[in-house]
Amino acid sequence: xxxxxxxxxxxxxxxxxxxxxxxxxxxxxxxxxxxxxxxxxxxxxxxxxxxxxxxxxxxxxxxxxxxxxxxxxxxxxxxxxxxxxxxxxxxxxxxxxxxxxxxxxxxxxxxxxxxxxxxxxxxxxxxxxxxxxxxxxxxxxxxxxxxxxxxxxxxxxxxxxxxxxxxxxxxxxxxxxxxxxxxxxxxxxxxxxxxxxxxxxxxxxxxxxxxxxxxxxxxxxxxxxxxxxxxxxxxxxxxxxxxxxxxxxxxxxxxxxxxxxxxxxxxxxxxxxxxxxxxxxxxxxxxxxxxxxxxxxxxxxxxxxxxxxxxxxxxxxxxxxxxxxxxxxxxxxxxxxxxxxxxxxxxxxxxxxxxxxxxxxxxxxxxxxxxxxxxxxxxxxxxxxxxxxxxxxxxxxxxxxxxxxxxxxx
Numbered sequence: 001x002x003x004x005x006x007x008x009x010x011x012x013x014x015x016x017x018x019x020x021x022x023x024x025x026x027x028x029x030x031x032x033x034x035x036x037x038x039x040x041x042x043x044x045x046x047x048x049x050x051x052x053x054x055x056x057x058x059x060x061x062x063x064x065x066x067x068x069x070x071x072x073x074x075x076x077x078x079x080x081x082x083x084x085x086x087x088x089x090x091x092x093x094x095x096x097x098x099x100x101x102x103x104x105x106x107x108x109x110x111x112x113x114x115x116x117x118x119x120x121x122x123x124x125x126x127x128x129x130x131x132x133x134x135x136x137x138x139x140x141x142x143x144x145x146x147x148x149x150x151x152x153x154x155x156x157x158x159x160x161x162x163x164x165x166x167x168x169x170x171x172x173x174x175x176x177x178x179x180x181x182x183x184x185x186x187x188x189x190x191x192x193x194x195x196x197x198x199x200x201x202x203x204x205x206x207x208x209x210x211x212x213x214x215x216x217x218x219x220x221x222x223x224x225x226x227x228x229x230x231x232x233x234x235x236x237x238x239x240x241x242x243x244x245x246x247x248x249x250x251x252x253x254x255x256x257x258x259x260x261x262x263x264x265x266x267x268x269x270x271x272x273x274x275x276x277x278x279x280x281x282x283x284x285x286x287x288x289x290x291x292x293x294x295x296x297x298x299x300x301x302x303x304x305x306x307x308x309x310x311x312x313x314x315x316x317x318x319x320x321x322x323x324x325x326x327x328x329x330x331x332x333x334x335x336x337x338x339x340x341x342x343x344x345x346x347x348x349x350x351x352x353x354x355x356x357x358x359x360x361x362x363x364x365x366x367x368x369x370x371x372x373x374x375x376x377x378x379x380x381x382x383x384x385x386x387x388x389x390x391x392x393x394x395x396x397x398x399x400x401x402x403x404x405x406x407x408x409x410x
Contacts, residue, residue: 027109035069050124062106070086095246120232141190146184153230267373277299280301307335345367345368
């Protein structure tokens with residue numbers, strides 16, 4: 001990122017970031033933006049009119065735009081009574097969620113309010129979110145469309161309503177305990193205590209940062225405030241089919257964060273591998289191939305099937321540690337070694353320990369499955385010692401793009 005500083009005219013020198021401890025209840029409003037130049041002035045006007053002077057406030061824009069949004073922010077900031085910062089990222093790592101994490105790291109206040117830059121999230125609700133958190137001693141306050149007093153009226157069309165409801169149902173089904181008390185996990189409008197979240201644990205992918213925060217940070221107490229989701233003030237929605245795919249990958253990464261969950265998913269994927277294996281075996285033998293080479297070839301199709309699913313559903317956040325051909329080769333080697341190990345193990349259990357063939361086969365399947373999972377995680381998807389550049393999950397921020405104005409109304 002690049003750094004640029006706005007020089008307040010009456011001061012004649014760049015304003016410095018306030019380093020004093022914020023007053024209780026102080027709020028940093030984090031706004032991720034991507035080509036939202038037409039909304040900026042109205043958004044800052046709404047914040048100025050809504051946030052009372054007694055509430056210490058700063059606004060941090062984290063911008064991934066390809067248009068003139070950063071320049072518009074700098075111009076509009078001159079008329080805002082609150083300090084305004086713009087961090088322009090040259091590389092939008094993590095998408096909108098990654099931008100929010102950058103904003104959280106830059107925040108200096110007790111409370112961080114995250115909201116979109118398109119005015120679908122009303123700025124007038126910012127003081128209420130902070131007040132609700134103070135009153136209930138909550139660590140996370142969610143602006144919800146799905147409790148009494150809330151509405152999803154701003155969703156454009158039945159398709160987006162259906163997608164939103166389906167995504168909400170899916171996430172609450174996958175994370176029933178961690179999302180308890182959150183009726184709208186798809187909301188992008190929420191307040192969180194800075195002390196309740198450690199940004200290093202967040203690994204955002206796409207735009208569902210509330211889901212990421214609730215699942216990984218696990219704030220102890222959550223409360224909700226109803227809000228009416230408005231139509232966009234200007235510009236076009238950034239929701240695309242590509243973002244939908246990123247959301248599903250994000251869900252898979254969150255759900256497989258624990259070793260036990262990864263092992264369960266690994267096993268389910270392995271079970272589905274029998275389908276392409278059997279289909280290929282039937283096709284090859286029907287074409288006249290001997291069953292032994294046909295079995296070997298069909299097994300490779302099953303291995304490829306399992307590899308593709310495991311890449312995207314079991315280890316989606318670890319593919320950067322090795323190149324794809326390295327991962328594929330190691331995975332295939334482990335999968336085929338499974339056959340070599342299983343048959344001698346069955347013979348050993350039957351001859352040495354007197355087990356039945358069926359019992360020995362079942363025990364060998366379980367044993368080789370565990371070994372295959374452990375081997376896959378350790379030899380394919382764990383980072384190499386002294387890994388190459390780019391093998392880190394840390395967000396590469398480059399140079400900070402900051403623009404701050406500390407002008408206040410008299």
